[in-house]
Amino acid sequence: MERYGIVFAFNGREPRFSIPDFDHPEASLMLRSGTFPDRFLVDPWVICANTPDLLHITELHRFDMHNDPYEDATWQDYSATFPIHATTPAGPVLDIRPEIHGTNLFHQNGTVDGRWFGWSTWMGIPTPGESAVFYTICAQPEPGETPEQTAEFLDYVLKLEMSIASEDVPIFASMRYTPGNLTRGDRVLARFFEYLRTFPRSHPSADFLK
Secondary structure, eight states, X not given: OEEXXXXXOOSSSSOSSOOOOOSSOGGGOEEEEEEOSSOBSSXXXXXXXXXXXXXXXXXXXXXXXSSOHHHHOEEOSSEXXXXXXXXXXXXXXXXXXXXXXXXXXXXXXXXETTEEEEEEEEEEOSSXXXXXXXXEEEEOXXXXXXXXXXXXXXXXXHHHHHHHHHHHHHHHTTOOOOTTOOOGGGHHHHHHHHHHHTSOOOOTTXXXXX
């Protein structure tokens, strides 16, 4: 199916989950989709594991947390949610609801300084051990706002999200998870690894292979 300017395909006979929605109808949104210029030299699940790695939010991104994301994380059959309310080092206040769907789909609704925006990244595997990352960012025009003003807000949040992502990119290049190295501060990440281990595998061509 095509949605948000991205084409999605499920590796199986029947999708186990739907493409996640934004908080507002798609027809009411100004959307912008694109592709990260470089491939990431890791599998998509490694990029997704960055979200439940809650220590990196305070240690790498230096967010001043206003909530306890360890207590607020919730788990579903094929997704997990990690609410974050924090002040960024540059000053903007984020009240966001990041989600991981499946093992290669990041989705987020929330506000920056009180104004709503949506942000998603979707990852494919063009070759083994590499991820191609696509993104969609969106906003709902405010009453009396011109399209140019809404586009300026999109520029602002895109720059904010990309600045956060730019801090993660160098780490992805050398990230290697090893059993036995997690701490109590990694307990949500540890649960995400269990989620990954038990996630159903699809192999629709199995009956045709000898």
